[in-house]
Amino acid sequence: MSGPKDQALRARAARVIPNGMFGHQATHLLPPAFPQFFTHAKGAHIRDADGNRYLDFMCAYGPNLLGYADDRVDAAAVRQLARGDTMTGPSPLLVDLAEALTAMVSHADWAMPCKNGTDATTMAMMVARAQTGKRRILVAEGAYHGAAPWCTPVPSGVVAEDRAHIGHYRYNDIASLEAAVAAAGTDLAAIYAAPFKHDAFQDQALPDPAYAARARQLCDDAGALLIVDDVRAGFRLVRDCSWELVGVRPDLSSWGKSFANGHPISALLGSDSARAGAAAIYATGSFWFSAVPMAAALETLRILRETDYIEHSVRLGTRLRSGLDAAAAAHGFTLRQRGPVQMPQILFADDPDFRTGFGWATEMLREGVYVHPWHNMFLSAAMTDADIDFALDAADRALARLATTRALLQPHPIVRALTAAH
Template identity: 60%
Template sequence: MWSGSKDKALRERAAEVIPNGMYGHMSTVLMPEDYPQFFTRAEGTRIWDADGNCYIDYMCAYGPNLLGYGRSEVMDAVRKQQAKSDTTPGPAPVMVELAEAMVAMISHADWAMFCKNGSDATMMALMIARAYRGKRKVLVAKNAYHGAMPWNTPRPAGTLPEDRAHVITFDYNDTDSLADAVREAGDDLAGIFAAPFRHDTFADQSLPDAEYARTARKLCDERDALLIVDDVRAGLRVTRDCSWETVGVRPDLSAWGKVLGNGQPISSLVGNDRARKAAGEIFVTGSFWFSAVPMAAALATLKIVNSTDYLERMQDIGDTFRAGLCAQANDYGFALRHTGPSTLPMVLFEEDPDLRVGYGFCREAMQRGVYFSPYHNMFINAAMTEQDIAETLEATGAAFEAIKRSRNSLKPSAALAALMGG
């Protein structure tokens, strides 16, 4: 029987010593009622909360878990490097090996730099684009998330209009809107940020239109500006290369993070020779950016990526999950929109404008051992098996049954309503 008393006690203590009890994307304030905030263990496809409840995890730490928590080859590499060195006055040789591996794997890449978070990598991309020809304007698709720095954090508190004075937005997949934004930038265009596909929160996902991607490339070439693909979230779940290889368009820069070390803290910006000089001009660094252990983890992760069928298995599992969930929804009289690549699925209910049905469904699934998000795209990992999907569908069947019964009494999330209203 599910229980959340230890998590509740931890939240109460946290509220005393952590602003709002938690912050950032891991705060459960927007999650359905009773979602656990704290986790004590993770292994393979499973996570355990502070009360000992076990879940099949469809959020994968919001992306980093690509191969299964605690994947043995990665953890062996971590232990081996830890026994030698980690954070020292200079990087370990593994940094060169990892840069070589990134350049070998990513078609448009001639060089690589490493940092900690996706936001570091997108910030470097912004700075390199501006340093490239001394231009200021950067174009970003409306509602696309590229990190939590003052120039792009989704909530304005603590930032100034000046922080994004030179950011111009356009509609994703809309070539006319993109061309208008380029016109607005005039002769001051530094670069265009492209999401690999549209993966905004609270919305259906859409794959990139090849014509739109080619237009972005052409506009950058005409204006001598840099094209940037932000693969921080989608990287290595779409292809073993930059995600825009799927539409035949090569950017100048691509940002990576999350999956690179299968959970160890490392991110990267890679670029082509056109951007090399500007990359060498900006000053960016961090106390832990050169630590060797996450680099060893990333090298071990990339070895698995390049030598196994992890991606094809993840795609098969994702397809099985998608087909099973949609059929089940249909059987229970619900219509789902299950959008985006099946390895990063977004699941929303039809006729559910305030998401109360989705919230009710996720809460019922959570209490039966399946951890979903009602408003963020989810993540499949390569450790997932047919058995995991069968167990998931058993729980979701019962969850559909429960919300069918309680449909008329489901309430909208107050926190979500406050966010949307404000």
């Protein structure tokens, strides 16, 4: 819970940081009790600036895949730190990492590491345009691809020209995809696809295999490239590109967040069908070739290949989902829990302004469990059956309290603004 230390930090932040905090981790997007600042993270737990400890289902919005501060990954990072990190040229680890990523991801023949997911999604757009000589990029309505002018969900500071060649279609809707492709005429450079629908505020949805296959075919017919944005879901569903699950291989896939278990690195992967475009663009950054995150990534990928982390998360996620459904029913609530169990999203039926969801997240926070009221969450491999038991016991008490205060809940003003914006 936000306590005196968190409040003091917020007051200082308000003076030296616009809005006190920016981007997806800004606490004004969450219930008022949520702390802004954290001091420690280990395994499945985080500790806020006031010393409160939480079982954390946000996993840093995705980067924590194996558990915070995984000893094996961090030892590899520390070893590399002693050798060299950001240097005048890349370390040999750049080649090792490109080899490791292309060996794991079936469609990929090459890799270009970068720093954030937005780097990888923006580079994918540039590669597609350079490869095809065309301009039009199609994205699914409501899908998040990052914070650059072409894709940020908050259009302040963006001009119409930034998005002049961006078109939209509805996820899993073949007719709307076909219409968007037809509207692009001969100018289609790429179709962007999320591995599954994981938009904020909305029910998650797995990809319809027919829609995925049609997206591939439409690209092939138009001489355009297919891009899967695996920044959020990468290596959480399968040890490969997520669309292997529906039997469709893209030309490009963007990766980030979790493949170095929280160390800062992302990557664009591509097949030979996009190699010339990738070779043609100018893309770089001062920290893109830092060796420490590459060492962390190589160790993370080794662990992903050699352990049952996905199967473990699916088993725990299944327990969590069914246990929450039962607890909700016992207290007179109905949950909407869709999509992969290892990336849970917990929404309430009949809760259009998210007042119940905000109340639920606040009650869970009081119980020492950090859940998000409108964003998808993540399980990490460090979670145990005991953690799920803890979360379910907490949920039972949280929902019991929520049932008694339900009639008094009010929508938070930010929810009105956010749901209107999406």
